[in-house]
Amino acid sequence: MKPAAFDYHRPDSVEEAVSLLAELGEDAKILAGGQSLVPMLSLRLAFFDHLIDISRLDELKGIERRGDALWIGAGTTDATVGADRQVSAAVPLLTRVTPFVGHFQIRNRGTFGGSIAHADPAAEYPTVALTLDAVMEAVSPRGRREIAAADFFTGLWETALEPDEVLTGVRFPLSNSRSGFGVHEFARRHGDFAIAGSVVAVRLEEDRVSHCAIGLMGLGSTPRRAAAAEAAVLGMPLGELDPKQIGELAMSGLDDVPADLQGSASYRARVGAVMTARAWTDAVAEAGGEATHA
Template sequence: MKPAAFEYHSPATAEEAVNLLAELGDEAKAIAGGQSLVPMLALRLAVFDHLVDLGRVTELRGIEVRGDTVWIGAGTTHAAVGRSEEVRRAVPLLSRATPHIGHFQIRNRGTIGGSIAHADAAAEYPAVALTLDAQLEALSPRGRRTIAAADFFTGMWSTALEPDELLTGIVFPVWHGRSGFAVEEFARRSGDFALAGATVAVRIDADSCVERCGIGLFGLAPTTERAAAAEAELIGRRVSEISADEVGHAATAGLTSVPSDMHGSGDYRKRIGAQMVARAWRRAVDEAGND
């Protein structure tokens, strides 16, 4: 199939883009890499009278280390994130999640902002942003604001962005000290969306107790989830006294709406999710302990 007819707009600046979105209203949609939107348009699962292409907006691209944070422009491609030595050193969880995204053709076109704003429950980057307490920068005709990742994902394919707002950048905190990071996911084939996945970040203190941790879950609910209750139970405990399987079960215990489809039942996904958390926890703790 082919998309329904639409009018094409190619702004040169982010300000011009948000003004277009405000002027055109609900009939307009911003498009970055187009790896999610174009298939939806082609199948006519989505129809818009206007597409606002962000490809010429250079201010949306780039990677900058800013003290204890790393800023990544929303228009930066997955491939650029994956190649970045700055990201590999400062935000290793993001670097390790990148190869799991689709295939190299998708990573060459898709953007980090597009992935996060699309808010697919089975996508890796939203889970990383949530796990690491990222801050999301948005622009509208009313000005700029920053949204915590914890407040950004509001439901299936929905976010806290207003219709005339544009995601312009993502700020990731740098975890110092004895920290470890891991991503685990289960998919039917390489490049497919995950049936269940987990992102884990952990920092341990000089006594080998958990000082800080984040556990993200994807593919297990209508939106990306964070296992906040399980994290709270782990803080202050010695890692040698924590069973990885215990962490996996605790992280998935609160999930109440795990989807069922042709690929597996909700119970199956939940069991797999617990295993993904356990595997990621083991790897992250091993890395933190070796620092």
């Protein structure tokens, strides 16, 4: 199928893009890499009278250290994020999840900010942003503002961005010593969205858990955190923690797990528990602890 007719705009700056959004209102949509939007338009699952192409705006591209955070421009391609040495050193979890983002053709065109703004609950980058307490940067005619990841994802494919706002970049806190990271997800085929998945970040002090963040993919209308499991392991010695129990605890309180042709809610939860246990085991091993009860 072909998309419905639309007017195409290619602004020369973020300021111009924001002005167009404000002028055109809800009939306009930002186009970045187009790896999610274009198929939806072609299948006529979405309709817009105007597309505003920001894919060639250099001010939205780049990766750089800014104080105690790593900034990634919204227009930076997924492939660039996955191959960047700064990302690998400062936010290794992003490097680990990038190979799961579609296929290499998609990663070469898709943009980091596009994935974040699309807010698919089964997508890797939004889940990592939530897990690592990233901060989103946006601009509108009213100026610039920052949005914590915990407040950014508001519903299925919905975010806290206003209709006239453009996501310009995302800031991630830098990785600490004795930190470990793990990611496991299950999909029918490599490159498909995860039926269920988990990313884990752990920091140890004297073989006790001093920090733990567990993010869940495909287990709700938004990416989510396994708050009960995170609280349960905090301060605990590694020898008393069973990965299987942590995985099961991560599924507690999930009363809105989706069910579809890929699997029932109970099936997704079972898969999510296993993925969390595996991600936990990898993260603890990398942080310098022993992966007990694996």
